[in-house]
Amino acid sequence: MDIILAIFLLLVGAAIGFIASRFLSASVQDNQKLSEQVSNSESALAQYKLDVTEHLNDSTILLEKMNSTCQTAMKQMEKSTQLLQQATPVDVEGMPFFSKETQEQLAQTVTLRHNRGERKDKVAITEAPLDYSGEASGIFTDKKQSVTNTE
16 A cells, blocks of 8 residues: 555655646746847847937037037138228218119110100190090989889
């Protein structure tokens, strides 16, 4: 009976061991999956940090270039301002608004218009325009008009 009891205990122990190993191996597999996820997340975070650092470095370089360009433009503007201030003032009073050719053309136009205006004054206008009717139409009188489209 001792042998039967030993075999029975051996079978029960094997069953408990088998079940325990199943549960333990599932948690081991879960732990392995979680550790893989953690390592993937850590590598993704490290890559993200590198990308952000690279972006910030590129932005810094671009801002430095913009700053140097703005400084160069400011220096150029200062030089231009100084040159304009040092230039001799131009006599605006003696400078004509139009060029010589334009002034000649304007003078010719003015004389032509004056000549044309003199001719119109000399011609006596005795007739009414062709689109003018000599008779009153009666539109502005207080007469009542007859209605033509009554029903």
